[in-house]
Amino acid sequence: MAVKIRNSCGEQPTGHVDRVKSMMRKLDESLLSHLAPFAGLTRDEIREILDQASTQRFNAGESIFDEGAVAERFFLLLDGYVRVVRITDGGDHVTVLHIPSGQLFGIASALGHTNYPATSIAVSESITLAWPMRLWSDFEARYEGFSTATQRAVGKRMTDMHDRFVEMATQQVEQRVANALLRLINQMGRKTDQGIEVDFPITRQDLSQMTGTTLHTVSRLLSAWEKSGIVESRRKHIVVSRPQELVLKGKPGAQH
Template identity: 50%
Template sequence: MPARSLDRSLIRGLDIFASMQEDDLEAVLEGASARQVPAGTPVFEQGAEAREFFLLLHGHLKVVQTTPDGQQVVVRHVNPGDIYGIAKALRRTDYPATSIAVVDSLTLAWPSSRWDPLVARNPVLATNALQTVGQRLQDAHARIRELSTEEVERRVAHAVLRLVQQAGRKTEEGVLIDFPVTRQDIAEMTGTTLHTVSRVMSAWEAKGLVASGRKRIVVLDPHRLVALADAAE
């Protein structure tokens, strides 16, 4: 589907496009296609040739890397308005990870050959890409520090709090992580096992910190969870 045929309110509602002049927006959308990505479907896979880059319009994605020993690691999540698959900006010819739709999603896609001309004409895209790469580096450094120095419970607390920051929505019950997330996902984010995450989450439920169900996590007491994550070992 050509991107120009989309409802402009869907596009203009994203911060990256909100301040663009109409001519600049037309130039950005030129050559872009819009794709529906059903839940559970990969947008691209690790090791595949990086022929395109993307911007998520609606939905939610998780980015998963498979290590040489076959372990899966959830390295980040993609929210509406995020640029992703920017191997071209990293001077890579392949995708370093697999991006999978967590829920039914809608994404824009451009040929990788369009990256340099678009960035040259639209500094907002360049800024967004730089912020994306910078945030990835910060997250990677934080995870390395957590894996090296923190006990499992604190690592799990930091992971849940990152999800709250990215996609938390206040409800009467508490702060809902507003996309499906499983305990296995948390395990893959924290370098631990499903059994360990289940034990930690069950203990938190007993203390009134969280409520969880199938693919659902609600933080009932964010302040106590922050205190737990920041507590000295």
């Protein structure tokens, strides 16, 4: 095994950039072949799909599309992470959803929409493929399983949303934050020596926007958890060292 190069505190492993560069050079069929919406398609079909796609790179913090804009394109996240947010009249940001790489997003057509219902922002450097939205119905008609796979994806997001809604309606802040963090490390976590780390830069404010609380309260909770040895955190980094104990915090009736 290669010796790990420790880069200046908290950067993505060097592998990332290389991967990105290679993606930008050529679009390999194998990029898509193992993803649910394209599983089972022939090499030629995938080639066809790739040839119609445009690649794009986004820096962390860059917006990919904005709420209300006409939905001209739909996207596949090849690498990185994307956050979907809604902004209220009062200016509050609420994070509706996180997209890990490999998933479609901005799929307004799958929901019968002509405009994007929310804003998408890259939370770490991200690479996307994008297709003109008019191809959506072609894809559904032409490619076996595409439609089913996207339905399933929509269904999953729907039930996730319900889960979070129920959580918001019934649990208190500590439980909500604990569960949000657990979801993050489950779906977008990276193993480290000290535990599982959220795989993109994340602030207290970000967490508060996912859970409907304030950055202050999140800070207090993380401090408390850090004292109990459940998490370790640095600026924009959160490592969960004892996930099982965090699970307890996420359940109603947990001890304090």
